[in-house]
Amino acid sequence: MIEREILIHPSISGTLAIPEGEGTCPAVLLLAGSGPIDRDGNDRKGKYQTNLYKELAHFMTGLGFVTLRYDKRGTGKRDGDWMAAGLSNLADDAKTAMLFLCEHPNVDPEKVIVCGHSEGTILATILAETMNPAGCMFLSGGVDNLMEALHHQRQLAYKELLAQPGLKGWINRILKVDVKNEKQYVKLLEKMKQSDRDTIKIQLFFKQPAKWFREHDAYDTRCALKNVTCPVFALHGDKDPLLESHVLEELDGLVRGKSEYHIIHNMEHGLRVQTEPRSILSVKKNFKDILKRTLHEEGLEKIEAWLIAHFKTDHSLEE
CATH class of the missing domain: 3.40.50.1820 (Alpha/Beta hydrolase fold, catalytic domain)
Structure with a gap:
């Protein structure tokens, strides 16, 4: 070779x-x-x-x-x-x-x-x-x-979080982490889709690939x-x-x-x-x-x- x-x-x-x-x-x-x-x-x-x-x-x-x-x-x-x-x-x-x-x-x-x-x-x-x-x-x-793959990943993560044994699982279920996290994700995705910039910042510091998400969502x-x-x-x-x-x-x-x-x-x-x-x-x-x-x-x-x-x-x- x-x-x-x-x-x-x-x-x-x-x-x-x-x-x-x-x-x-x-x-x-x-x-x-x-x-x-x-x-x-x-x-x-x-x-x-x-x-x-x-x-x-x-x-x-x-x-x-x-x-x-x-x-x-x-x-x-x-x-x-x-x-x-x-x-x-x-x-x-x-x-x-x-x-x-x-x-x-x-x-x-x-x-x-x-x-x-x-x-x-x-x-x-x-x-x-x-x-x-x-x-x-x-x-x-x-x-x-990509968006469908990410959806599968989030759903599996929620399922595992809610099924955790003991106190961790109980807290996750009481706090409804699946519902809370999904709402946050939908809000972030919508912000990126509404933007026309390549990247955006959330919470002032955290950079996110807005163009990447937008274009994957459309494909x-x-x-x-x-x-x-x-x-x-x-x-x-x-x-x-x-x-x-x-x-x-x-x-x-x-x-x-x-x-x-x-x-x-x-x-x-x-x-x-x-x-x-x-x-x-x-x-x-x-x-x-x-x-x-x-x-x-x-x-x-x-x-x-x-x-x-x-x-x-x-x-x-x-x-």
């Missing part, structure tokens, strides 16, 4: 990984999840070093695919304010990276796949609808838009999926509390191309092994231990099988 740091655009730094050998290869564009995480999947302060996208890139390049991953605005080697970027800005960056990959001399432009993780699955949906890639992959996401993923003609692959883990996997049952009735999905036992949002119970209140508590574990073997096997079946010719496999 040959790995190079490249400039996709004067303002966008990325990493291109190319399999050894001559000729062109199929390629995968990796689209990151939400928050200030860089091309490798790591946060700016070094607190959460997942290296998820770096590991996925190396795995896919090992299968014979060129891979491209890049820094989001305000992360890694890229300037800008990540919180001021809306969905439209993130989509523009993804489209720029897609065009770069399609035009690269080591890439077969007829075999470029978009692969999104978490929020990146929404960007992958946008590219699948508008740029006609060879394939589309949803890892820990898909079908729901209809299901409507977009009805225009997708390429093969679609989706992968969830049954220990992921940030998703409702039953929505993947809708895929076949939405997309016009072939689709398949898999729900992996004991896999969490970051595609690693998790044996602990599924709990949204325990995500941060379990995070450090989970980061020490490998990517889920069965999840990688499903990814490999789909990529090879759809995009590797007999000749390329022999090489």
